[in-house]
Each structure stands twice: as structure tokens, then as C-alpha cells.
Amino acid sequence: MRDCNNMDVLFSPWRYDYIKSAVRKELGCFICSYVKDDKDDDNLVVFRGRKCVVLMNKYPYNRGHVMIAPYRHVPSLEDLSDDELMDCSNLILALIKAEEEILSPDDFNVGINVGRAAGAGLEEHMHVHVIPRWIGDAGAIPSSYGFSDVERDMREIMLKLRSRLGGLVYRDSDGEEIHTH
Numbered sequence: 001m002r003d004c005n006n007m008d009v010l011f012s013p014w015r016y017d018y019i020k021s022a023v024r025k026e027l028g029c030f031i032c033s034y035v036k037d038d039k040d041d042d043n044l045v046v047f048r049g050r051k052c053v054v055l056m057n058k059y060p061y062n063r064g065h066v067m068i069a070p071y072r073h074v075p076s077l078e079d080l081s082d083d084e085l086m087d088c089s090n091l092i093l094a095l096i097k098a099e100e101e102i103l104s105p106d107d108f109n110v111g112i113n114v115g116r117a118a119g120a121g122l123e124e125h126m127h128v129h130v131i132p133r134w135i136g137d138a139g140a141i142p143s144s145y146g147f148s149d150v151e152r153d154m155r156e157i158m159l160k161l162r163s164r165l166g167g168l169v170y171r172d173s174d175g176e177e178i179h180t181h
């Protein structure tokens with residue numbers, strides 16, 4: 001039987017606050033502020049790629065929910081340069097591989113919400129969601145988890161992903177550096 005009640009209790013209020021706060025324009029762009037800041041651990045910045053950055057989603061749908069965004073503050077996929085598209089694609093593939101190793105999900109949702117009507121909380125700075133999924137998502141979040149457990153878990157996943165990503169995204173199978181541009 002699908003056991004999603006715990007996830008609803010844990011995450012729905014967060015998402016509600018997030019959506020409310022996203023409506024407030026004075027907040028500015030958190031992706032840009034995290035990129036400029038040097039506190040990656042505090043900001044849950046997982047990895048800085050060549051053209052794009054990887055962030056943990058602080059209001060996750062599931063364990064290991066991450067976002068990939070270009071460094072440039074642009075609203076749409078169509079605004080990305082070839083280099084940015086290439087880096088974004090490489091990072092998506094590397095994240096899927098790293099999360100398979102670290103979290104053993106059954107599958108993934110990979111997607112982009114284009115515009116607020118489509119559900120984007122931050123429509124000005126485009127980003128791709130990568131969300132690991134488990135069948136029924138039962139057991140993805142232990143039922144005993146509270147707020148601090150979720151945060152601790154998020155930080156552990158961030159550190160594991162960070163240490164794995166560089167080798168996956170910019171090295172070939174022989175360990176040689178990949179020069180894409």
C-alpha cells in the first residue's frame with residue numbers, strides 16, 4: 001500500500017511556505033545569491049560545474065531532490081548557450097549515476113517547470129529538477145524522521161554527491177579529464 005502520509009506531513013508545509021515566499025518579489029533570486037556566496041555547505045550547494053551549479057532542493061519532494069541551474073540568471077531553457085546546455089546535460093546524467101550509487105532509487109523524475117503556471121517556484125532563473133523515486137516511495141523517508149533528521153540527511157547526501165560528481169561529469173571511463181569546450 002502506498003505510504004505517503006509521512007512525506008505529506010513532513011514536506012507539504014515547507015512547500016506551502018516556499019510557494020508563498022516565492023511570490024514575494026523582494027526576496028530576489030536565491031540561486032544567484034547562493035552562487036555569489038562562499039558558504040556552499042550552509043546553502044546546500046552540492047557542486048559547482050563549469051557552466052552550471054547543482055543545489056539540494058531545501059523543500060524536497062523526496063530524498064535526494066536536487067536542482068541544476070546555469071550560473072547566469074536566465075528564465076528559460078531557450079536562453080541557454082550550447083556550453084550551458086551541454087554542462088546541464090552532463091550534470092543530469094552524472095547526478096542520476098551518483099544518486100543510483102548513493103541512494104539506490106528505482107527511478108527518477110527529471111523535469112523543468114517553465115513559468116509559474118506550470119509550477120515553477122522561481123520562474124526567473126531556469127533550473128532542472130532531478131528527483132529520485134522509489135516504487136510507492138515507501139521507505140524513502142523513514143517514518144520516524146523529523147525536521148532535523150531530514151536536514152541532516154540532506155547534508156549527508158550533499159557531501160556524498162559532491163565527492164562523486166566531479167569524477168563522473170568531467171572524467172571519462174579511463175579517468176581522463178573530458179574537455180567539452
Ligand SMILES: [Zn+2]
Pocket residue numbers: 029030031032033072073074124125
Ligand atoms: Zn538568479
